[in-house]
Amino acid sequence: MQAEQQEAEFLRSYNIHDYDIPLTSVDIVIFTVQNFSLQVLLVQRAEHPFRLRWALPGGFIDIHRDDDLQATALRKLKEKTGVATPYLEQFAGVGNHTRDPRGWSATFPFFALINPEQLDLQSGSAVEDTRWFVLDELDQTGPLAFDHAQLIQAALQHLRHKVEYSSLPVHLLPESFTLSELQHIHEIVLGKNIDKSAFRKRVKEGDFLEAVPDGWRLGSNRPAQLYRLKQLQPLVYFQRPMIGR
Amino acid sequence: MQAEQQEAEFLRSYNIHDYDIPLTSVDIVIFTVQNFSLQVLLVQRAEHPFRLRWALPGGFIDIHRDDDLQATALRKLKEKTGVATPYLEQFAGVGNHTRDPRGWSATFPFFALINPEQLDLQSGSAVEDTRWFVLDELDQTGPLAFDHAQLIQAALQHLRHKVEYSSLPVHLLPESFTLSELQHIHEIVLGKNIDKSAFRKRVKEGDFLEAVPDGWRLGSNRPAQLYRLKQLQPLVYFQRPMIGR
DNA sequence: ATAATAGTGTCTATAAGACAATATACC
DNA sequence: GGTATATTGTCTTATAGACACTATTAT
Numbered sequence: 001m002q003a004e005q006q007e008a009e010f011l012r013s014y015n016i017h018d019y020d021i022p023l024t025s026v027d028i029v030i031f032t033v034q035n036f037s038l039q040v041l042l043v044q045r046a047e048h049p050f051r052l053r054w055a056l057p058g059g060f061i062d063i064h065r066d067d068d069l070q071a072t073a074l075r076k077l078k079e080k081t082g083v084a085t086p087y088l089e090q091f092a093g094v095g096n097h098t099r100d101p102r103g104w105s106a107t108f109p110f111f112a113l114i115n116p117e118q119l120d121l122q123s124g125s126a127v128e129d130t131r132w133f134v135l136d137e138l139d140q141t142g143p144l145a146f147d148h149a150q151l152i153q154a155a156l157q158h159l160r161h162k163v164e165y166s167s168l169p170v171h172l173l174p175e176s177f178t179l180s181e182l183q184h185i186h187e188i189v190l191g192k193n194i195d196k197s198a199f200r201k202r203v204k205e206g207d208f209l210e211a212v213p214d215g216w217r218l219g220s221n222r223p224a225q226l227y228r229l230k231q232l233q234p235l236v237y238f239q240r241p242m243i244g245r
Numbered sequence: 246m247q248a249e250q251q252e253a254e255f256l257r258s259y260n261i262h263d264y265d266i267p268l269t270s271v272d273i274v275i276f277t278v279q280n281f282s283l284q285v286l287l288v289q290r291a292e293h294p295f296r297l298r299w300a301l302p303g304g305f306i307d308i309h310r311d312d313d314l315q316a317t318a319l320r321k322l323k324e325k326t327g328v329a330t331p332y333l334e335q336f337a338g339v340g341n342h343t344r345d346p347r348g349w350s351a352t353f354p355f356f357a358l359i360n361p362e363q364l365d366l367q368s369g370s371a372v373e374d375t376r377w378f379v380l381d382e383l384d385q386t387g388p389l390a391f392d393h394a395q396l397i398q399a400a401l402q403h404l405r406h407k408v409e410y411s412s413l414p415v416h417l418l419p420e421s422f423t424l425s426e427l428q429h430i431h432e433i434v435l436g437k438n439i440d441k442s443a444f445r446k447r448v449k450e451g452d453f454l455e456a457v458p459d460g461w462r463l464g465s466n467r468p469a470q471l472y473r474l475k476q477l478q479p480l481v482y483f484q485r486p487m488i489g490r
Numbered sequence: 491a492t493a494a495t496a497g498t499g500t501c502t503a504t505a506a507g508a509c510a511a512t513a514t515a516c517c
Numbered sequence: 518g519g520t521a522t523a524t525t526g527t528c529t530t531a532t533a534g535a536c537a538c539t540a541t542t543a544t
Contacts, residue, residue, distance in 0.1 A: 006293065006296070007293050007294055007295075007296065007346075019305070020308050020309065021266065021268060021269055021305065021306070021308065022269050022306050022308055023266060024266055024267050024269045024340075024351055048251065048252050048256070049252055049256065051251070051252065060264070060266065061266070061267050061340065061349070061351070063265050063266065063267055063342065063348070063349035064265065067341060067342060068340055068341035068342070069338060069339070069340040069341070069351065090337070090338045092335070092338075093314060093335045093337075093338045093353040094314070095269075095306065095313060095314040095353065096312060096313035096314070097308065097312060097313070101252075101256055102256060103308070104306070104308035106269055106306070106314065106351075106353070108338040108340065108351070178496085179496085179497085180495075180496070180497095194534095195533080195534055195535065195536085196496090196497085197497090197498075197499080197500095197533095197534080197535085197536085198532085198533050198534060198535090200497075200498085201532080201533080202532090202533085205532095217496095218542080218543090219494080219495075219542080219543080220493075220494065220495085220542070220543040220544065221493075221494040221495040221496075221541075221542055221543070222494080222495055222496045222497080222540060222541035222542050222543095223495095223496080223541070223542060224495075224496055224497090225496085225497090423523085424523085424524090425522075425523075440506080440507055440508070440509090441523090441524085442506090442507080442508085442509085442524090442525080442526080443505085443506050443507060443508090445524080445525085446505080446506080447505090447506085450505090461515095463515075463516085464515080464516075464521080464522075465515080465516045465517065465520075465521065465522090466514080466515060466516070466520075466521040466522040466523075467513065467514040467515045467516090467521075467522055467523045467524085468514075468515055468516095468522090468523080469522075469523055469524090470523085470524090491544105492543100492544085493542105493543090493544085494541105494542090494543090494544105495540100495541090495542090496539100496540075496541075496542095497538105497539080497540070497541100498537100498538080498539075498540095499536100499537085499538075499539095500535100500536090500537085500538095501534100501535085501536090501537100502533100502534080502535075502536105503532100503533085503534075503535095504531100504532085504533080504534095505530100505531090505532090505533100506529100506530080506531080506532100507528100507529080507530075507531095508527100508528085508529075508530095509526100509527090509528090509529100510525105510526085510527080510528100511524100511525080511526075511527095512523100512524080512525075512526090513522100513523075513524070513525090514521100514522090514523080514524095515520105515521090515522090515523095516519105516520085516521090517518105517519085517520080517521105
């Protein structure tokens with residue numbers, strides 16, 4: 001077929017370096033809940049541009065190592081936190097000629113949810129320039145690199161919006177947890193309190209959790225049933241939003 | 246400051262062409278409602294790769310002409326439809342090494358909503374290889390270029406999800422319209438019927454429309470009040486989704 | 491027994507769904 | 518007056534919110 005030959009010839013003569021194209025990167029807003037607060041992971045840049053400023057973990061797509069954007073995000077996440085299986089979702093896209101002094105730059109921002117247990121596993125692999133920041137105290141870091149302050153705000157807005165309608169926060173908890181713990185996580189992320197009865201009605205109706213057989217959280221009080229996410233139930237949406245008091 | 250000198254020196258020696266980076270493009274899923282059906286605009290490619298296949302309007306970011314991603318999308322939209330002021334929103338991000346035969350490719354897909362009146366204004370500027378396709382009949386185009394069939398499905402899902410909760414469909418109508426017309430558009434996009442009374446209650450409560458003074462749609466029946474979008478009301482979210490019968 | 495948290499139940503408030511009733515034009 | 522569509526109202530249904538009540542363990 002002549003058409004196919006033409007197409008093959010076109011591809012042979014095509015050289016990407018003949019064109020001016022934007023830099024393309026992936027940035028990750030990694031959320032966790034620790035000490036009753038929502039936190040985000042930042043790294044202090046060791047290289048130019050914005051050397052020594054705090055920034056989101058991320059970087060350029062490695063077209064020789066990464067099969068797709070998700071692979072880039074997972075690679076960066078693994079490098080910084082050791083976590084291999086987070087909840088990971090791309091939530092926006094930004095590109096302009098002002099955000100990076102090296103030139104026209106575009107980024108695919110992801111947000112990731114991980115739980116503190118996954119973190120503890122990793123704390124040994126010393127990464128000096130990596131720290132968790134409480135979201136409300138981000139102004140104490142000095143200006144962030146690039147437009148990362150805006151990306152964090154966008155991620156937060158996306159997270160809160162989604163939490164109102166879905167079972168997303170289970171990914172901020174270890175594999176098994178009590179309903180009270182899950183409710184507490186919702187409250188921390190949303191920044192407001194939720195009625196216990198209404199919350200449990202919704203969770204029960206959403207049908208995305210299963211009781212851990214013989215799993216109980218013990219303490220100086222009535223023991224609580226442990227639950228875990230049902231398999232093949234990545235995300236459940238509620239009919240009406242979770243409104244606080 | 247030595248740090249600033251270092252940063253400046255770094256930027257001087259930085260050459261984007263030293264690195265292998267992905268191709269980066271913008272694709273636009275342009276929706277409109279005509280003849281009681283939701284339609285999407287496709288162009289037949291004149292160049293390799295995928296010559297003669299139908300594809301989404303879009304293309305590479307021109308880092309010399311476009312200030313940001315939105316500018317690229319608006320430029321492409323203007324070229325294909327003549328429409329300058331659509332509702333435009335970036336809704337996803339895709340990047341991998343298989344979607345484009347020229348190499349590792351990433352795209353920022355947008356969806357745009359335009360109304361048929363805007364279209365008529367443009368029909369003169371002949372673009373032979375541009376056509377509207379009814380969404381349910383997309384399988385009659387033959388395979389689309391790249392992964393554009395998937396992008397359209399993703400855009401449609403995003404659109405439907407958002408329409409359930411928001412005033413978005415006003416952007417598929419001309420500046421002024423009746424409530425019945427607005428309801429009809431909602432029904433076409435969602436593919437199901439909505440109760441008239443409930444719909445009006447919601448719209449009234451959302452408070453994003455205003456009556457056009459002395460504006461009436463006349464016919465062989467009771468005349469209907471014309472409404473238009475209030476200024477500074479780009480998008481209103483409802484508390485509960487719009488469920489059909 | 492007391493403290494503390496788990497878990498359930500009951501009533502209310504809000505908003506959507508069903509469906510009917512009324513309004514107002516053109517013919 | 519007849520027809521067609523606009524607009525409003527009433528009752529029902531579904532779900533969140535408020536709040537109280539019971540349950541179960543450790544100390």
